[in-house]
Amino acid sequence: MDLPADIIIVNGSLITFDPATEGASALAIRGEKIAAIGSDAQMRVLAGPDTRIIDAGQATVMPGFIDSHVHLFCGSVELGYLDLHGVTGLAALKAAVAPYSDETPEDAILFAVQADYAILHADKTPTRQELDSVCPDRPFAMFAPDHHTVWANTAALERAGILHGGETAAGCDIVMGDDGLATGELREPGAYAAVLALTRHGGRDLAGLISGKDPVPTPNATDRARDKAALARGMHHCAAQGITGLQCMDGNFYQLELLSEMETEGTLLCRISVPFHLRPEDPLDRLSEAATMARTYTGDMVYSGTVKMFVDGVIEGRTALMLQPYPDTTDTYGDPVFSADHFNAACTAIDAMGLQIAVHAIGDAGVRRTLDAYQTARETNGARDSRHRIEHLETMHPDDIPRLASLGAVASIQPGHAPFGGIFPAGGVGKYLHPHQIPHAYPWTQLRDSGAAVIFSTDWPVIGVDVMTNIKAAIAPLDLGPDWVDQTQSLMQTLASYTRDNAWVEFRDHQKGRLAPGMLADVVLLSHDLTRLAPAQITEASAQLTICNGRITYQAQ
Structure with missing residues (x-):
């Protein structure tokens, strides 16, 4: 190597998923790629005066994790909503909602996530009347963890214009009660889209999932800045897990535009693929848009080439x-x-x-x-x-x-x-x-x-x-x-399915998913040697350093 390495990691327990580099303890990174892998001594000679040398402390060093099924925009936005995971019972729900309502007086709708199907009853789902008692003075709605159901109170249904029902796409249902009014349960995106349109991001975070199209109206500069800020928070959260790649399962041109802008601005922390989403009401000639996506977005950081359907x-x-x-x-x-x-x-x-x-x-x-x-x-x-x-x-x-x-x-x-x-x-x-x-x-x-x-x-x-x-x-x-x-x-099956195989499924296994010279420098250093942890204790390990494209995207304090 003619020039010195930018980063060298030594004293590591490397999991490379590459037969030629098994047993190595160190690697060197120059620019966007892995320059060399070998022993500590072999890598140290590649250091220059400005090389950053990191001692792994014999912990696991491996390819950056690739999450092959995420909804990045939605997940990023939801980091800012009320999280109801583990909340059970009417009293506990009220206790969670009240302070959040006080903290967010400007929101048109009070929105919560991770509400279990059995949050109020073991044998039935919540009604709008029950949610009226939880939040009597403003619109309130909450997402099920699987994101296939929203429950809304009366004020939210009225504001969304669906208290008396409405037309929905195939497979979607505004559940109606014997009184001729909506019960509050909205099944599948075509039923709850009007409620999401009331959130602080105007439902733009799920526009690619619900409609497969760009948000309407076209987001203004303020909205775009708000959406990019949310995406930046989400990617930082992912990088803190050791993630260097994300395969989105919803998408539109708007998301690709935002991510490409972030790449130019230097705020893109993960490689991201975005699909075209074909909805059941779409004619097949809409697939020309998928072809345009695939032709237009072909970089190493932001790219397309997949069509998602339900x-x-x-x-x-x-x-x-x-x-x-x-x-x-x-x-x-x-x-x-x-x-x-x-x-x-x-x-x-x-x-x-x-x-x-x-x-x-x-x-x-x-x-x-x-x-x-x-x-x-x-x-x-x-x-x-x-x-x-x-x-x-x-x-x-x-x-x-x-x-x-x-x-x-x-x-x-x-x-x-x-x-x-x-x-x-x-x-x-x-x-x-x-x-x-x-x-x-x-x-x-x-x-x-x-x-x-x-x-x-x-x-x-x-x-x-x-x-x-x-x-x-x-x-x-x-x-x-x-x-x-x-x-x-097994641990190795699981780690491979989270790295090497996730690179393979997106036809990029020649670039990433393994630690080998010439591969893109997507690397995570963990806090422990994973092979020495009992399976039930694996969560004791955490990312200490994440590198994507040769750039440190996360470092534990």
């Missing part, structure tokens, strides 16, 4: 699409978001364009419908290395598990979503499943054993973007008894 909803809201009715019902199968013909045609068209597909599919029928569409696309267009993804796969028919590998499809999984992940209530999902569905629910191990590619993520802000909490969900899951299959993952 095929169903969520289990707890009984909107995930099932092969048979939900327990205790005779005709509730969930809500298909697309018609089968439209969905198949969309997948075939996207595949023919050479773009990647990512589909939210949670119910066993939703997963099957997605696999059927991928098979149709392959039979029509011919086989290629598409790396089409299925997001979540929370319930599967056993016949469909081997189909992913045969179709070259990728299982995109969020360990913290599972009832045995230790984040959501352990009994929350099982009551919505038939006994025969449980052995094939959250089938991480069965999918790996079938030969399918498996990648890990959080779906932030559905759960926190915290890496170690999600890793613990995978390597130290709760034991829910004999009805549930043990889905424990």
